[in-house]
Amino acid sequence: xxxxxxEVLEMLAAGRITAEEAEQLIAALENGPRASSGIGxxxxxxxxPKYLRVVVDAEGETAPTxxxxxxxxxxxxxxxxxxxxxxxQAREHVNDALRQKGIPFDVSQIxxxxxxxxxxQLHDLTIDVDGxxxxxxxxx
Amino acid sequence: xxxLLAVIRVAHKPHSCFRLWLPLFLLWMVLLPLxxxxxPLICVVCLAQQVDPFRALRALWQMLCALRGAKxxxxxxxxxxFLNIF
Numbered sequence: 386x387x388x389x390x391x392e393v394l395e396m397l398a399a400g401r402i403t404a405e406e407a408e409q410l411i412a413a414l415e416n417g418p419r420a421s422s423g424i425g426x427x428x429x430x431x432x433x434p435k436y437l438r439v440v441v442d443a444e445g446e447t448a449p450t451x452x453x454x455x456x457x458x459x460x461x462x463x464x465x466x467x468x469x470x471x472x473x474q475a476r477e478h479v480n481d482a483l484r485q486k487g488i489p490f491d492v493s494q495i496x497x498x499x500x501x502x503x504x505x506q507l508h509d510l511t512i513d514v515d516g517x518x519x520x521x522x523x524x525x
Numbered sequence: 526x527x528x529l530l531a532v533i534r535v536a537h538k539p540h541s542c543f544r545l546w547l548p549l550f551l552l553w554m555v556l557l558p559l560x561x562x563x564x565p566l567i568c569v570v571c572l573a574q575q576v577d578p579f580r581a582l583r584a585l586w587q588m589l590c591a592l593r594g595a596k597x598x599x600x601x602x603x604x605x606x607f608l609n610i611f
Contacts (some may be wrong), residue, residue, distance in 0.1 A: 436594065448602035459591035467584040472574040 390412055434458055434507060434524030444517040458504060458524075465500045468492055527553060528593045534607035554565075 388413060396409040441452040471479065476492055483490050507524045529550045571578035599610045605611040 394592065447601075451600040452600075453596070453598040455596040457591050457594040460595065461587065463584060463587035467581075467588060470576050470581050470584055472576055500578045511557075 423485050434504065436525050437461065437507065438521070438523050438525055440521045461504070462497060462500060465495055465497050467495075468495050526532050528610045530611040532607070532609045532611070534605065536603070536605040536607075538603040565566065 393407050393410045393414070394404045397404065428478055437456045437458060439452070439454040441450070443450040472491065479492050480490070505523070529548070531547040531549055533545045533547060534543065561587045567582070568578040571581050592610050600604045
């Protein structure tokens with residue numbers, strides 16, 4: 386039996402907590418370390434990624450091409466802020482150009498809060514395109 | 526903090542290799558008076574385009590500061606282009 390679960394049951398047996406409280410504590414334990422049960426160590430805060438890395442390894446017909454790019458996350462954030470300043474006429478041109486390329490996307494929808502969400506998800510992102518070109522995108 | 530140094534390297538092995546340590550802080554010192562002179566013009570252009578000039582300048586400044594740590598390296602055949610900003 387899990388030590389913590391045993392501890393909760395002992396507390397219940399000793400009458401230090403009610404059955405309802407015990408149930409809540411066990412449920413919190415089952416939910417894993419993210420649950421804020423007050424028991425056990427707090428989950429470690431993930432360090433914010435500082436860089437976006439793009440590594441491209443392409444096997445060309447004559448010679449391989451390799452690219453290794455490291456972009457600071459701050460640059461992405463600043464870029465999004467700058468994108469918010471695009472004049473409406475220019476924005477329309479950009480949207481039209483994207484649409485022509487088959488990307489139906491409105492650049493005015495890019496907002497700093499969306500970027501933060503995206504960056505959060507980039508922690509575990511790795512893209513590998515097998516074949517002649519291998520691309521890896523990840524954060525560090 | 527704005528970037529202070531850039532390292533640029535262009536190589537075409539085995540013939541040539543060009544490496545340049547660019548002290549950007551010297552470049553900023555030269556550009557600063559120029560930017561001050563151009564500031565009114567930038568403001569006018571921003572206002573004509575219905576863009577808040579202060580927001581635009583702040584965003585540009587943030588982009589400039591965020592360039593620190595950027596690194597680009599491309600290898601093709603025997604050629605190499607490398608840029609690292611400190």
